[in-house]
Amino acid sequence: MNPAANTPPAKRPWLSRRRLLLGAGFLGVAGAVGAAYTRYFEPGWLEVSHRSVPLGPTDTAPIRILHLSDLHASSYVPLKFIAQAVQLGLAEKPDLICLTGDFITKHFARFADYAEVLKPLAAAAPVFASLGNHDGGKWAAQPRHGGYADHSEVRRCLAAAGVKVLVNQAHGITMRGRKLRLVGLGDLWAGELDAREAFRAVAEPDSSTLLLMHNPDGKDAVTDFSWQLALCGHTHGGQCKLPFFGTPFAPVRDHRYVAGLNRWRDRWIFTTRGVGNLHGVRFNCRPEVSLLTLT
Numbered sequence: 001m002n003p004a005a006n007t008p009p010a011k012r013p014w015l016s017r018r019r020l021l022l023g024a025g026f027l028g029v030a031g032a033v034g035a036a037y038t039r040y041f042e043p044g045w046l047e048v049s050h051r052s053v054p055l056g057p058t059d060t061a062p063i064r065i066l067h068l069s070d071l072h073a074s075s076y077v078p079l080k081f082i083a084q085a086v087q088l089g090l091a092e093k094p095d096l097i098c099l100t101g102d103f104i105t106k107h108f109a110r111f112a113d114y115a116e117v118l119k120p121l122a123a124a125a126p127v128f129a130s131l132g133n134h135d136g137g138k139w140a141a142q143p144r145h146g147g148y149a150d151h152s153e154v155r156r157c158l159a160a161a162g163v164k165v166l167v168n169q170a171h172g173i174t175m176r177g178r179k180l181r182l183v184g185l186g187d188l189w190a191g192e193l194d195a196r197e198a199f200r201a202v203a204e205p206d207s208s209t210l211l212l213m214h215n216p217d218g219k220d221a222v223t224d225f226s227w228q229l230a231l232c233g234h235t236h237g238g239q240c241k242l243p244f245f246g247t248p249f250a251p252v253r254d255h256r257y258v259a260g261l262n263r264w265r266d267r268w269i270f271t272t273r274g275v276g277n278l279h280g281v282r283f284n285c286r287p288e289v290s291l292l293t294l295t
Contacts (some may be wrong), residue, residue, distance in 0.1 A: 003210060038240070042282040044081060048088055048289045051261050051266055055228050055294045056208040061176040061235070066094035066125070067290040069233025072134070072276030074105035083117045085275045088180070089289045091122050095140055097125050099163065100233040101132025101187065101214035103154050105278065106146040115160035122162025126173060129165050130184040130212035132234060138192035166205055166212060168198040183227060184212040193218050197226045206295070216257040216271050219264060225245055229268045229294075235259065237273030241284040261286075262294075 066089040071082050091095070099180035101122075108114075121127045133139045137156040140147025148154075158165050166184020173180050183199060186192030194215075202209070203223075211230040212220065219230060237246025239257040250258045259272045 011220050026224050031241070032255070036281045037145065040280045042284075042286060043076075043277050043280060045286050046085055046088060046289055048092065048291065049272075050291045050293070051270070052293045052295050053229055053261065053270070056101070058177065060178045063096060063175055063178060063180070063294040064092065064094045064209075065231075065292045065294065066090070066092060066097045066121075067100070067231050067270065067292060068097070068275055069100040069231075069272050070102040070236055070276050071272030072102055072105045072274075072278065073108050073110070074276070076278070076280035077105070077276035079110065079113055079117050082114075082275060084115060086120055086288050089291070090120060092291045094125050094291065096173075096180070097121050097127040098182075098212055099127065099129035099158075099232050100212050100231055100272075102134045102233060102274070102276075103131050103132070103157070105134055105276075107148065111157040112160075115157050118140050118146075118158070118161035120159070122238075125154075126175075127161075127163045128171065128182050128184065128212060130214055131155075131165065131167060131187055131190075131192075132214040133187050133189035135187070137187065137192060139187075139189045139191070167192065168194045170198060170201050171204045179208065181209045182212060183209060185214075185218060185222070188215040188218045188221070194223055195222045195225055198222075202226070215252065217254055217267055219257070219269060223265075227267065229270065229292075231292075232257070232269060232271040233270055233274050235273075236282075237271075237285045237288070238276055239282055239285055240275055243284075247285075 082192050136148035136151030141149040168186045169182045176216050185198050209227040211227050213230050213232050215234040217233040235250045235258045238250040247258045257269050257271050259271050259273050272290040
C-alpha cells in the first residue's frame, strides 16, 4: 500500500489569493459601472408615462393633462435637458399643462433663457403652476440651501413664459365642454400652505377639482376640503430606489405616495418622479414626463 495515496493534496494559497483579487476586481468594475450609470446615464434617460384617472361624470370628453415637476434648473440639470422634456410632453398634445414646483436649485440666474424654454408650453395649452420649497422662501433662504429669500424671481420667469402661478388660489376653467377647478397650494416646507385661503373662493363641492400641491405630505392639511385629484412632485420618486430598501432618501413622511397614481381615501394622488434631480444622480428611478387622461 502506498502511504502517499492517503495524503491530502497540498493547499495552494496562490489560488485563493487569485480568486480574492479577481472578486475584488469584479466588484470594483461593477461599482465603477454602476456609479457611471447613476451619474451620467439614468439622470438623462427621460420616460414618458401615461395614466388614466376616472374623474367626474362618465359622459364627459377625456382631458389630457401634461404634468411636469421638479425641473431643478441648475449646473446638474441644464436648460437643454428641460427643453427636451418640454418637447416630449408637447408631442403628446395635452389639453392642459400643470407644473408643480421646484423650478430651480439654489441661486439659478438664467431666468430670461429659462422663460424661453418654457414658452412653448403656453403656446400649446393653458399652463398653471404651484411652487416648491427650492423656488424661494424661508426654507430655500437657509444658508445650507443657498436659495432665494422669496419666489419673486421664479414668479417673474413663469409670468414671462405665460404660466399662471397659483399660490393658495383657485381658478376655474372650461375645457372640452367640461368645467374644472384648479387649486394651487403654497409649499409645505416653505410654511406657505394655507388650505383655507386656497379654498376660500370655492363656494360648493365639485366633482372635478384638481390640486397642484408640490409635496404630497400636504394632503393632511386639505383633508376637510373637496378635491378629487392631487398632482404632486417633490420626491423625485425617491431619486435612488434601492433593491430591498425602497426609497429611503425620499424627503417625505408618508412613503406610500412617493411615486405614481395612488388612492387616498376617496381621492387620487399622483406623484411624478420629476424631470430634474439634486446632485446629478438617479438610480432605478428615471426622470419622468407624465401624461394623465381624465376619463
